[in-house]
Amino acid sequence: MSARDCEITEIVGGRAQSLAGLKPGITVVHCLNYQMWMGGLTDHLTLERTGATVVPFGVGSTELLIDTILETKITAISCTPSYPAVLERVIAEKYPSMKPRDLGLKLGLFGGEPGIDDPAFRRRLGDIWGMQPRNANYGVSDVFCNFASECRHDTALHFVAHDVLHAELIDPDSGDGKGLDPGNEGELVLTHLSRECQPLVRFRTGDIIRVENTDKCACGCTGFRFRVIGRSDDMVVVRGLNMFPTMVAAVVTGFDELSGDYRIMLDTPPPYDVLPVHVELAVEGRDDGTLARRIEETCKKKLGATIRATVLPHGTFPRTEGKTKRVIRSYE
Numbered sequence: 331m332s333a334r335d336c337e338i339t340e341i342v343g344g345r346a347q348s349l350a351g352l353k354p355g356i357t358v359v360h361c362l363n364y365q366m367w368m369g370g371l372t373d374h375l376t377l378e379r380t381g382a383t384v385v386p387f388g389v390g391s392t393e394l395l396i397d398t399i400l401e402t403k404i405t406a407i408s409c410t411p412s413y414p415a416v417l418e419r420v421i422a423e424k425y426p427s428m429k430p431r432d433l434g435l436k437l438g439l440f441g442g443e444p445g446i447d448d449p450a451f452r453r454r455l456g457d458i459w460g461m462q463p464r465n466a467n468y469g470v471s472d473v474f475c476n477f478a479s480e481c482r483h484d485t486a487l488h489f490v491a492h493d494v495l496h497a498e499l500i501d502p503d504s505g506d507g508k509g510l511d512p513g514n515e516g517e518l519v520l521t522h523l524s525r526e527c528q529p530l531v532r533f534r535t536g537d538i539i540r541v542e543n544t545d546k547c548a549c550g551c552t553g554f555r556f557r558v559i560g561r562s563d564d565m566v567v568v569r570g571l572n573m574f575p576t577m578v579a580a581v582v583t584g585f586d587e588l589s590g591d592y593r594i595m596l597d598t599p600p601p602y603d604v605l606p607v608h609v610e611l612a613v614e615g616r617d618d619g620t621l622a623r624r625i626e627e628t629c630k631k632k633l634g635a636t637i638r639a640t641v642l643p644h645g646t647f648p649r650t651e652g653k654t655k656r657v658i659r660s661y662e
Contacts, residue, residue, distance in 0.1 A: 332526040336375075338494055343376025343469070343476035345490040349551060350466030350479040351437055354381030358406035359399060361413060362442060364388045369442065372475040373467060377408060377439075392420045399433050406437040408467070411445035414438070414459060415591065416649040422613070431460035441467020441476070443653045444576045447485070447557055450583035451590060468558070470535045473520050478556070481549035486542040489553035496521040497554070502538060502562050510554050515540045517562060536562045538574070564657050566594065568602045568635045575656040578607055578637070581629050587615040591647045594657045595640075605629075605637040611644045 331339065352358060358377055364370035370388065377384045385404060387395055396417065398404070414430070421428055438461045440446045446465045455463045468478040468487050477491040489497060499508040499516040508516045518537045522529040543555040560574025567573070575594060583590045589610045596606065609625065611617060622639040629637045 335526050336372075338524060339372055339474055340375045340379045342474055342491045342494060343372065344379025346468070346476045346479035346488075347376050347382075347439065347466055348380045349481045349488060349490065349549065350439055350464040351462070351482060352377065352380040352382045352406065352439060352466070356406050356437070357383040357385065357402065357404045358408055358437075358439065359385040359387050359395070359404045361387050361389060361395065361407060361409040368471045369469075369475050373408065373441075376476050382406070392416060393424055396420065396425065396433065399435065403434065405434060406439060407435050407461075408439040408441075410442040410653060411440045411451070412443060412591075412649070412654040414455065415589070418458070419645075419649055430458050433459075435459055435461045437461060438463040439466035440464065441469070444558065444560070444656075445579060447576065448580050448583050450580070452485075454583065454590065470520065470533075470537070473522070473530060473533060473535070478553075481547060481551065483548040484543075484555060486555035486557055488547060488549070488551040488555050490551065492553055494522070494524040496523055498532070499539070499541070500534075510541055510544065512541055512543055515559065518556075538562060538565070566596065566602060566605060566657065567600060568605045571633070571635050573605060573633070573635055577633055578605075578629070579656075581625065581632055582607075582609055584628070585609075585621070585625065586612070587617065587621055588612055588641075589615070589644060589647075591654075592656065593647065595660070596658065597660045599661055603636065605635055606640070607637045608640045608642055608646075610642050610646050613644055615644065617641050 360374050362370050452463050464480055466479040467476050469476040478487040478489050498519040499510055500519050502517040508514050518535045518539050520533050521531050538559045539556045541556050546552050560576050565572050582592045589612045591610045593608045595608055622641050625639040626637055
């Protein structure tokens with residue numbers, strides 16, 4: 331990118347982070363990977379654009395991160411939605427007298443992977459951490475690292491880049507255009523309006539979104555508001571139903587017995603009659619012998635799809651500091 335491209339990237343990303351509640355006087359620790367990944371450095375710069383004090387931490391050295399948060403009285407964290415689970419595990423193992431909320435984090439700025447849209451997951455973060463979770467960092471690395479976030483009035487993502495980025499909605503199969511009207515769903519397509527180096531025209535993001543609203547928000551933002559339903563490459567068709575990992579997550583996080591972590595395990599190519607889902611017990615979760623059946627029944631009722639649930643002990647899934655892969659295609 332040119333110097334001008336970098337500045338526009340920072341300005342647009344700063345709008346999103348500010349919308350999510352970051353401002354001067356707040357100290358935020360940035361826990362995304364700085365090594366050979368656009369999101370690490372550019373997201374750091376967008377955080378700084380808000381006037382906040384940014385602590386560049388990255389991933390790894392989790393004990394040091396916990397000590398740093400405590401010693402410097404950091405009150406906000408920028409990370410993936412799955413990263414708090416890593417911190418919880420380390421706190422339980424290394425700081426047995428401490429609870430996650432004792433760290434004093436009040437604002438969570440999340441991005442990089444799905445999950446934060448789930449109301450049950452949000453409640454869990456609030457209960458365990460005492461923080462306000464915000465979907466603050468939606469972007470596409472090829473286009474802009476961050477150009478949408480939620481505000482305190484509406485959890486839908488607000489598009490904040492109309493002056494430099496043109497958005498379209500298309501049918502992911504046919505490629506036919508669809509209007510950016512409330513209720514419409516489709517693949518997000520983006521075109522740079524201001525770009526000196528490698529401008530993109532009608533770039534297909536692979537993200538399937540639903541437009542929620544096009545009216546001016548109470549926060550003052552005039553951009554259209556949307557939610558990411560899933561990615562076209564993560565979609566699994568089960569008996570004609572389009573299934574995305576976020577849909578499964580909405581069911582899994584509703585069970586207190588579970589940690590909320592899950593994997594969709596595909597060991598054969600499509601077509602699929604049943605979706606194999608592996609779930610994990612919470613730290614103090616117990617399976618009374620009916621848990622798998624209840625999960626399957628809930629999925630059938632809420633999603634209309636048949637799944638085969640396998641309940642695994644707590645700690646089975648590795649806790650990742652980066653993006654968590656939910657769909658495992660072992661046949662590839």
